[in-house]
Every structure is written in C-alpha cells, then in structure tokens.
Amino acid sequence: xxxxxxxxxxxxxxxxxxxxxxxxxxxxxxxxxxxxxxxxxxxxxxxxxxxxxxxxxxxxxxxxxxxxxxxxxxxxxxxxxxxxxxxxxxxxxxxxxxxxxxxxxxxxxxxxxxxxxxxxxxxxxxxxxxxxxxxxxxxxxxxxxxxxxxxxxxxxxxxxxxxxxxxxxxxxxxxxxxxxxxxxxxxxxxxxxxxxxxxxxxxxxxxxxxxxxxxxxxxxxxxxxxxxxxxxxxxxxxxxxxxxxxxxxxxxxxxxxxxxxxxxxxxxxxxxxxxxxxxxxxxxxxxxxxxxxxxxxxxxxxxxxxxxxxxxxxxxxxxxxxxxxxxxxxxxxxxxxxxxxxxxxxxxxxxxxxxxxxxxxxxxxxxxxxxxxxxxxxxxxxxxxxxxxxxxxxxxxxxxxxxxxxxxxxxxxxx
Amino acid sequence: xxxxxxxxxxxxxxxxxxxxxxxxxxxxxxxxxxxxxxxxxxxxxxxxxxxxxxxxxxxxxxxxxxxxxxxxxxxxxxxxxxxxxxxxxxxxxxxxxxxxxxxxxxxxxxxxxxxxxxxxxxxxxxxxxxxxxxxxxxxxxxxxxxxxxxxxxxxxxxxxxxxxxxxxxxxxxxxxxxxxxxxxxxxxxxxxxxxxxxxxxxxxxxxxxxxxxxxxxxxxxxxxxxxxxxxxxxxxxxxxxxxxxxxxxxxxxxxxxxxxxxxxxxxxxxxxxxxxxxxxxxxxxxxxxxxxxxxxxxxxxxxxxxxxxxxxxxxxxxxxxxxxxxxxxxxxxxxxxxxxxxxxxxxxxxxxxxxxxxxxxxxxxxxxxxxxxxxxxxxxxxxxxxxxxxxxxxxxxxxxxxxxxxxxxxxxxxx
Numbered sequence: 001x002x003x004x005x006x007x008x009x010x011x012x013x014x015x016x017x018x019x020x021x022x023x024x025x026x027x028x029x030x031x032x033x034x035x036x037x038x039x040x041x042x043x044x045x046x047x048x049x050x051x052x053x054x055x056x057x058x059x060x061x062x063x064x065x066x067x068x069x070x071x072x073x074x075x076x077x078x079x080x081x082x083x084x085x086x087x088x089x090x091x092x093x094x095x096x097x098x099x100x101x102x103x104x105x106x107x108x109x110x111x112x113x114x115x116x117x118x119x120x121x122x123x124x125x126x127x128x129x130x131x132x133x134x135x136x137x138x139x140x141x142x143x144x145x146x147x148x149x150x151x152x153x154x155x156x157x158x159x160x161x162x163x164x165x166x167x168x169x170x171x172x173x174x175x176x177x178x179x180x181x182x183x184x185x186x187x188x189x190x191x192x193x194x195x196x197x198x199x200x201x202x203x204x205x206x207x208x209x210x211x212x213x214x215x216x217x218x219x220x221x222x223x224x225x226x227x228x229x230x231x232x233x234x235x236x237x238x239x240x241x242x243x244x245x246x247x248x249x250x251x252x253x254x255x256x257x258x259x260x261x262x263x264x265x266x267x268x269x270x271x272x273x274x275x276x277x278x279x280x281x282x283x284x285x286x287x288x289x290x291x292x293x294x295x296x297x298x299x300x301x302x303x304x305x306x307x308x309x310x311x312x313x314x315x316x317x318x319x320x321x322x323x324x325x326x327x328x329x330x331x332x333x334x335x336x337x338x339x340x341x342x343x344x345x346x347x348x349x350x351x352x353x354x355x356x357x358x359x360x361x362x363x364x365x366x367x368x369x370x371x372x373x374x375x376x377x378x379x380x381x382x383x384x385x386x387x388x389x390x391x392x393x394x395x396x397x398x399x400x401x402x403x404x405x406x407x408x409x410x411x412x413x414x415x
Numbered sequence: 416x417x418x419x420x421x422x423x424x425x426x427x428x429x430x431x432x433x434x435x436x437x438x439x440x441x442x443x444x445x446x447x448x449x450x451x452x453x454x455x456x457x458x459x460x461x462x463x464x465x466x467x468x469x470x471x472x473x474x475x476x477x478x479x480x481x482x483x484x485x486x487x488x489x490x491x492x493x494x495x496x497x498x499x500x501x502x503x504x505x506x507x508x509x510x511x512x513x514x515x516x517x518x519x520x521x522x523x524x525x526x527x528x529x530x531x532x533x534x535x536x537x538x539x540x541x542x543x544x545x546x547x548x549x550x551x552x553x554x555x556x557x558x559x560x561x562x563x564x565x566x567x568x569x570x571x572x573x574x575x576x577x578x579x580x581x582x583x584x585x586x587x588x589x590x591x592x593x594x595x596x597x598x599x600x601x602x603x604x605x606x607x608x609x610x611x612x613x614x615x616x617x618x619x620x621x622x623x624x625x626x627x628x629x630x631x632x633x634x635x636x637x638x639x640x641x642x643x644x645x646x647x648x649x650x651x652x653x654x655x656x657x658x659x660x661x662x663x664x665x666x667x668x669x670x671x672x673x674x675x676x677x678x679x680x681x682x683x684x685x686x687x688x689x690x691x692x693x694x695x696x697x698x699x700x701x702x703x704x705x706x707x708x709x710x711x712x713x714x715x716x717x718x719x720x721x722x723x724x725x726x727x728x729x730x731x732x733x734x735x736x737x738x739x740x741x742x743x744x745x746x747x748x749x750x751x752x753x754x755x756x757x758x759x760x761x762x763x764x765x766x767x768x769x770x771x772x773x774x775x776x777x778x779x780x781x782x783x784x785x786x787x788x789x790x791x792x793x794x795x796x797x798x799x800x801x802x803x804x805x806x807x808x809x810x811x812x813x814x815x816x817x818x819x820x821x822x823x824x825x826x827x828x829x830x
Contacts, residue, residue, distance in 0.1 A: 015748065015772070015774075018771060018772055018774070019771065019772065097793060099791070099792075099793065103782055103786060105792060105793075110774070112804050112805075113774065113804065191625070195804050196804070196805060210606070210629055211629065214625055214626065216631070216632070216803060216804070216805045217631070218805070234827075237827040240827060240829055241827065241829055243829075244829035244830060245829075248829070248830055333430065351824075355822045356433060356434065357430070357433060357434065359430075359433070359525070359528065359820075360820065361820060361821060362820070362821040362822075362823060363820065363821070363822055363823070364823045364824075364825060365822075365823070365824045365825060366824070366825040366826055366827055366828075367518060367823055367824075367825025367826075367827070367828040367829075368828065368829045368830060370829070370830040371518060371823065371828070371830065372821075376514070376830070377514075377520060377821070378512060378514065378520075388631060389527050389528065389610050389611070389631070389818040390527075390611060390631045390633070390805060390806040390818070391805040391806040393818060393819060393820055393821070394820075394821050403804040403805070403808055404808060405774075405775065405776060405777070405778065405808055405809075406776060406777040406778070406787075406792070406808070406809050407770045407777075407778055407780075408777060408778070408779045408780070408782055408786065409766075409779075409780045409781070409782075410779060410780060410781040410782025411781055411782075412649075412652040412655060412656065412781055412782070413781075413782040413783065413786070414655055414656055414658075414659035414660075414663070414782075414783045414785070415659060415663055415783055415785040415786060415791070
C-alpha cells in the first residue's frame, strides 16, 4: 500500500512534468552535475560501504564495475551536462497534414509518462538513465543491483536535491534501494501507474521481467552478434573489422561472438585472422571445417551446439565455415539475437541481400558491429540497445523515450 | 506440438515475405478481391451456417454484425483493392545520416515479422487485418470469435488461394478456427515465433491478452472519450460537435461518452444540447449540478461513480458541470482511456493547455472525436485504434505494422 501511494505521487509528478520547460529540465541536469562534484565525499563514502560489503570471492571485474572514484564522478557530471546540451525531443512535430475538411493534424512527441528502469551493478547507469529519461519529460523509477544500494541511494539524493533546487517535485524520481526482489514484482503489475519498463542486464533479469510484467517493455537483451566474411571480401579489411569487433571491448553487447566465413576464402584468411587476434589470447571454438584449418594453433577448441548460443563477452570467439551467403544468413537467423550483424563483401548486391534478409536492429556492410551505440549513432546517449521490434530497435535515445500523439485543430468539424 | 510446427512454417513464410516485391503483395490483394466475388456462394453458405448456430436469444445487433451479404462482400473486395493501391510502407527511409567517419546510416521500414491478430464477431475484420498486415510484409495469424468460425474459415480459404496464385507460401496466413481458447493461450507464449499480438475487442479480451502474453502487444482498448465545453465556446459549434460525437455512430470507440461543461455556460447551453439530442432518445447520467439543470427533461438520471467509467457504446451520455479547465483535465486524466479527447473553446491558449496536459492518442480542439480513424486520418485504413503509448498511438495504419531497422554502409570502419 505504501508502495502504491509512492507510485501515485510519481504519477502526479509526471503530469506536472508535462508542463515543464526545456530550460527547467536542463537546469536540473546542470545542478545535478555540480552536486555530483560538490558531494563527492558522501558519494565515495557510500560507495566504499558497498565495496566493503562485497564477499571476498567477488570477481575483480565486478568489483571494478561497482567502484567509483573522482574521475568516474567527473565523467558522470560531464554526461549530465552533455544531455542538457542535447535538443529537447518534446513538442517536436514529426508529421503535419491538413485534411480536405480543414482539420489540421499534427503528430507531436510527448513524454511517455512514468518509466521504470531496472539495471545491474554499474551505479553510473542511475545517472545516465535519469538524465535521458527525465530530459524526455518522464518521471523515473530506478532500481539498481543490491550490491550498489548505498551508492545509488547517494546518487538518488543528489538527483532529488537538483529537482528541488529547480522547483520540480522530488517525486519525479523514485529510487528503489530495498534489495527485496518482491518489490520489483509488485511494480511490474502496476500498469495503470507505470507506462514502460526498461530492463537492462543479463538474461535472467530480462526473462524475469518478460514473464512477470503487465507493463509494456523496452527490452535490452543480449548481443549475439555475427560477422560474415564473403568470398570476395578484401582480406585486410576483413581482418581489421574482425579484430576490432572481437577485441576492442569484448565485454559489451555489440562485440562479435561468432565469425562466419565463406569456404573459398577460409583456408587462406582464417590463419591470418587468428594471428592478428593472438596478442589478445583469444580462445577459439571452431566447427569441424574451421577446426581443421586452425587446429595447429593453441587455444583452438571444437565448437559444440551450445557454442553458437553463447555470448562470451570475453576474449573468445566461435568460428564456422559456410558454403554460401544463404547458409550464413540461415545461421544468423537461427542463433542471432537481433542486435547487430555485419557482412564484409566487395559486392553491393550481396550486401543488400544480406541487409534485406537479416532481421536485426543494425545490419552493417563493411564495418565493425561495435558502432551500435547511442553516442556513435549521434543520438547523444542511450538508455540501452533495444533488441525488440516494437517502438525502438537499436540504441534507445531521447526520441525513443517519448510517445507520438495526434493533436488536431478544427473549426467545428463533424462527421 | 502440431501448433508449434505450424507456427514454424508461418515464421519461415514471414522470412520469404521479406524478399517479396510490392507488386507481388498487391497482386495477392487483387486476386483475393476477385475471389471474394467469384466465391460468394460458398462464403454466404458458410455464413448462413454460423447464423443458424446462433442461439435464438442472440441480440439483433450481434446477429447483424455477423451477417454477410453480397453488398458487404463487395465492400470487403473494394477495401482489398484500396489497400493494394496504397503506397508500400516497406523499404521507406525514415532517417539518413552520414557520420564524420564516413559510415552511412539509414533507418528503414521493414516487416515486423509474424503478427497475431485476435478479433471478435465481425468477420470482415479478417479481411481488413490480413490486407493491412500482409501489405506491410507480415505473415498473419488470425483468430476470430467462435460464432463466426465457418465464415472466417471460408475467408481464410480465399486468402490462401490468392497467396498460392501469386506464388507466395500459403503458410503466410494461419487462420485459427478451433474455438478452444487454450490455443490462444498457447500462442501467447510463443515469443520466439510471433513478433506482435494485436487484440481487438472488449475489455475481457484485452485483459486476457495483457495477463497472458509474453509477446509485445499493440492494444486496441476501450474508448472512454470526453468533450469539454469551455465557458467561451460558441454555443452552436459546441452543440453540433456534441450531437455528432454522441449520436452519429454511438457503437464505436471514438464516440463521446462524457460531456464536461463549464459552470458559466452550463445553465444556458445544457438544455439546448439536450433538445438537439432528443430525436435520438439519449439517456443522460448527470452529476448533481447538471442534474439540477436537466431534471425537468425525461430520461435524465443521476450519475453514479461507475457512470464515469462506463463506455456505453449506445445512445447514453454522462454529464458533469466543472468549475474550470483544470477540473475538466483532472476528470479526463482520472477516467479517460487515452483514446480521443476534445475541447471546444474560442481561446487558443486554453486549447493548447488542454492539448498539452491531456495525455491521449488524439486531442482535439473544436472538432468531434469521431475523426480518430485510419481512413479519416489519411492512413488508408487501420487495424484498430491503439490506446497504448509505445510504438503507435491512435489509428494503427500500415507504417505501424512495420519496424524501423538501421542499415549501415561502411568502407572498413572500425572503432
């Protein structure tokens, strides 16, 4: 009951936010940037508490993602200022038309309303998510991982203080720090009070939200990305793209997990690709024909059926030799997660066929899959990468956090 | 298991459909139009069977909605030809941008994939839904009400024959005529094989789908529409709009259910509105102040709390006198279904405030709510009226049945 009454306040705040000006919203973001720096001591203290509470068995990578320092706080402040500089997505007309009867139709971007974002480990996501969702005129409910509860609580205090200083309701943000998962489940049923849920995290979180939510979802699912090297690919270009897509930052969703290569080029190119990746100590999981070519090298294993479904997010790669473009597309349709897929070929007809048939948020020709990102795409940031087909595919930027309504002006028209 | 293997075939057909040409899809629609007329005898025979199976207690309006005759078949054929004439929504570029690194980004409309439409009673929805969904490149799963099962089965046979004649897979359409509701529930779990569910029908159907679906939904919910008459409204314009919105076709979702009127104009205008509607024998449900003004007339009742939530779809109206624009907006935010709302006022500032604050798919100034319709909006038809905020609000036209993907052309770009 207490939760519902809090939600009703958030809902009311979201209505007030519809009337806010661009300047007012930007001011909140700028004040929050200042407060992040001014209040660094209390934030870092809260963060130290979270780090202290981690079991000693916690992997170093996890501990690192949770850790804040003055540099990271600085980056968070800068990102707030960058979002403040972005054009306001609200009240933009995306369509305008006068009907023969004189009615003037305009399709106009408006806030979605109340956005519930669920994220894991990295506490800076709280700042990113709030800045983008709020800039688009939405009241935000944020729920981070339980390991970061003290840090996120400190960040929520900063954001609420900024709202207050800019004369907006503190209820515009509801930060959930209670680690009990039951609360998430309760929130997922409140379809009258929450407009969208945005889960961002591992498979289990996405599955949990999909199974339990009565609220529409913007899903940021896994990135099982492929690159297909066609027989006519330029070997150097192919090698550079593969090395980049696998090794530049393997822990992110737009990195490549599986290399598909045409049989006519496999025997000569695969060893070169292997050598180009060798400084990164990449583990290979190869289907029989690829294994035959690579078996003389260390760290080359035989792929199993589960390899093709595995998002390593690490220095590991699947590899398969295919007979044709069609076979490559078949493999991608079967195992891809509709995130980012790429073909390297010198032939435009081949590239267009690949782009037409492969159903993914981003389909590349002669480029690394690593570009699927809100900043890279020029959207000025993102709340995640959507792998669903409704509403938004790929980077979830400001416009994706609005909804387009019809405003119609008449002079007494009737039917 | 049999159902899953059928679904897999539909999914495969949807992949083939990605490669179809505009002409090929239009040809299917034209052949189907011809077959509807050529095969009228078998369709009407199936329809007679359905009508015969209706219990004798069936309301006349329901029986009428289910009934087909040669005129209605003709209208269905014409609507197929009209959809064939519409521009192809596929492969349209909605954004195009070159990044500083040379990457060319295009956002392109592509099919959603497999669309599952659930509808009730009127069998012509099967033809409308197929034509719009298929034109947008989607394989369609259709499920009508059990009362129309023989009629829809005959229509599915026609559509499949048209697909076959145009060299497309008959699996592009899966018509479910089995009246067992368990099948719907099973289908709603197949998130790997179905991309979108479009329920169109009463509250119970929408609720059932929302509760049970793991697949994203385009919801066509109820239309609890209001018209607010501000103190400065021109009385004749207000009266005309109110009569039109309530009586021109009360059984549809964009008709008005509740009239809100400013206290300064209520005493003079309400009796005029009542008289203008009196030829239609409208029942009134009035809040105390409105009741005081109207109690001398017949068919005027005191409104109860449940009145404000009741979508009559009939010659019945709620009426409430309000103190201010704000009070009108509050009432709409509390009871409206986010479908269509209208204000009648002579003041643009008042109108813009109403349009900004009222969160609905279509917000009118000085016009009847009855215009919220795919044909009226110039979208060339519709699959329904979406009352949700994600993906599409208002009439669900061809573009709303596509998804926008990013296609990116490079020359070897890496990060």
